[in-house]
Amino acid sequence: MRRILKWALLLIAIVAVCGFGAFLYFIPPFFTTPPETFGKALADAAPEVSGITDPAERAIAARGRYLVMTTGCIGCHATNGSQGPDLTKYLAGGALKIHTPQGIFVSRNLTPDPETGIGRRTDDELKRVLRSGTFADGHVVPGTAMPWPALSNWSEEDRHAVVVYLRHLPPIAHRIPAPVPGNAITIPGTIEQDYAGKDYGIK
Amino acid sequence: MKDRIRNYACVCTLAAVLTGGLLWISRAAVEAQPRGKAVYDAHCVECHGPAGKGDGASAAYLVPRPRDFTTGKYKIRSTESGTLPSDDDLIGSVRRGLYGSAMPGWDRILADSDIIDVVQYLKSLSPQFASNPPKSIAISDGLPSSPASIARGQQVYDKLQCGKCHGSDGRGAGAVATAFEDDWRMPLRAADLTEPWTFHGGATSRDIYLRFRAGMAGTPMPSFADAASDAEMWDLANYVVSLARKPVWSMTADEIRQFYAGQQAQAKADPVKRGAQLVDTLGCVMCHSPVDEGKRMLPGMRLAGGLLMRINPFGDFPTGNLTSDQATGLGNWTGDEIKRAITKGIRRDGSRLLPFPMDYGSLSTLTADDLDAIVAYLRTVPAVSNKVPPPSRPFLPVYLWGKFRMLILGADLPMEFYHGNAGTKGASQ
Numbered sequence: 001m002r003r004i005l006k007w008a009l010l011l012i013a014i015v016a017v018c019g020f021g022a023f024l025y026f027i028p029p030f031f032t033t034p035p036e037t038f039g040k041a042l043a044d045a046a047p048e049v050s051g052i053t054d055p056a057e058r059a060i061a062a063r064g065r066y067l068v069m070t071t072g073c074i075g076c077h078a079t080n081g082s083q084g085p086d087l088t089k090y091l092a093g094g095a096l097k098i099h100t101p102q103g104i105f106v107s108r109n110l111t112p113d114p115e116t117g118i119g120r121r122t123d124d125e126l127k128r129v130l131r132s133g134t135f136a137d138g139h140v141v142p143g144t145a146m147p148w149p150a151l152s153n154w155s156e157e158d159r160h161a162v163v164v165y166l167r168h169l170p171p172i173a174h175r176i177p178a179p180v181p182g183n184a185i186t187i188p189g190t191i192e193q194d195y196a197g198k199d200y201g202i203k
Numbered sequence: 204m205k206d207r208i209r210n211y212a213c214v215c216t217l218a219a220v221l222t223g224g225l226l227w228i229s230r231a232a233v234e235a236q237p238r239g240k241a242v243y244d245a246h247c248v249e250c251h252g253p254a255g256k257g258d259g260a261s262a263a264y265l266v267p268r269p270r271d272f273t274t275g276k277y278k279i280r281s282t283e284s285g286t287l288p289s290d291d292d293l294i295g296s297v298r299r300g301l302y303g304s305a306m307p308g309w310d311r312i313l314a315d316s317d318i319i320d321v322v323q324y325l326k327s328l329s330p331q332f333a334s335n336p337p338k339s340i341a342i343s344d345g346l347p348s349s350p351a352s353i354a355r356g357q358q359v360y361d362k363l364q365c366g367k368c369h370g371s372d373g374r375g376a377g378a379v380a381t382a383f384e385d386d387w388r389m390p391l392r393a394a395d396l397t398e399p400w401t402f403h404g405g406a407t408s409r410d411i412y413l414r415f416r417a418g419m420a421g422t423p424m425p426s427f428a429d430a431a432s433d434a435e436m437w438d439l440a441n442y443v444v445s446l447a448r449k450p451v452w453s454m455t456a457d458e459i460r461q462f463y464a465g466q467q468a469q470a471k472a473d474p475v476k477r478g479a480q481l482v483d484t485l486g487c488v489m490c491h492s493p494v495d496e497g498k499r500m501l502p503g504m505r506l507a508g509g510l511l512m513r514i515n516p517f518g519d520f521p522t523g524n525l526t527s528d529q530a531t532g533l534g535n536w537t538g539d540e541i542k543r544a545i546t547k548g549i550r551r552d553g554s555r556l557l558p559f560p561m562d563y564g565s566l567s568t569l570t571a572d573d574l575d576a577i578v579a580y581l582r583t584v585p586a587v588s589n590k591v592p593p594p595s596r597p598f599l600p601v602y603l604w605g606k607f608r609m610l611i612l613g614a615d616l617p618m619e620f621y622h623g624n625a626g627t628k629g630a631s632q
Contacts (some may be wrong), residue, residue, distance in 0.1 A: 070568050144498055150485065153484045160452050
């Protein structure tokens, strides 16, 4: 009787370990949303422009929405919740921490919150970051951390549309740590990105 | 005797003052150089490169390319063709930035003294500043713009055959030459003369006059100082100013809708051009081209894949070859297969991409026309044979342990981007 119990317990333990292993093996890597529906989820999450009262601004923001959505700003500028990106906090930043030879950069809050987002930045400042990776304090974010060299190829009018759209996002208070200058890589010749699916913002 | 002593004392004092002054000046000059270099290293290296050769990490993705300071060729000058720019020209470019390029205006970001120092440092990178001093153009008063001047300017535009590059309408219609290279064999666009906010050196009639008069060194834009009279160049400047169209930020809602509809129609008519624009702006090039230790794109490897990403704990994922090569690129993929990979993350063999870093979720929100345009453009990318190995997964326990650490323990597992080409170049030839 006791021997049977011992074997049964052992069997249960083995099954549990294997089951846990299988769970780890099969669980989707980052997001629990099925990959094919990402696009729809992202498109649904991008706030609509229909609430903008000025018709010219609305038309430009619609173009900006398309650019922001398709270019994948959300890929880095999402805020992560426990189940992957929290799409109710669209573009509030903090999904990624990037170690480069120039410093550590955390993806920033792109909503118009005045304290923690872009609310106090002028249009020219925002466009300069999108065009040149250059911030108002003079620091230049490497193209390997933020793909501004690609965004630099937007026409000035498209860049304007993106800024107009960002201005109309619902503001979300989410503080992001400032860049830390200095060589921050451990393996020479690499760029390292932390992406553990957690929020690198300041809680 | 007393006089002689006094004279001697005078001469000595004078000499001492002079020597002191000279010493002070030379020390200031010596100090200015490292100071300028410090400013350069902090703000300019990302694009212009550590040695000022215009080969920074971000340079290869930008059109126009960042300036190579070692050759002494500068586009924006108020000096005669064949000479170097004045200090004020360089300071102006740094301060204002170059519109329509990635060069930002550093005014109010850097102190005036920093801008002056960095310009002195830039000049030290090219020996020609010592041997070929700038020769300023004596700028005439100019002609006020009037319908008559604009009409004359249009005749000058035809006479000088500006339309050959800039098009009969100033925006490329009927242009003979459409693909340009600068002296460094890097791609270049002819300015769209209806978009003055993209004129690198500014859009006043004086700015435009100076571009005709001085030429733009290093580009196919010559100086017209010998081909046209001063008055003709002013008329031409007035004509170019008159070509300006309304930018989207000054349009009414109806005009904006019309403008975007027009853009869409143009994109449909020329999908390759639209596709090139999409591939450039979506950042495809930034991962699908291998880089060297300085993060500079390997020459001739644009879109040829092979940049190794180690995504812990999932394994090694070298980026794919997107060129039109039959054996190693997308040459044999059907349009639908390319679109399926872009929008659903499914490879040609049916296997799946990770949802990251290639953000196919976002790409799946592209319109059907834009997806067609991307395919159309990728078909035209010159074939580069670069056989990229398939992704490799780590040893099973390592994989499970990594996933356990990441998902249960919440550890930061870095994604590492390596330099060098993980593919085998020319493997299939």
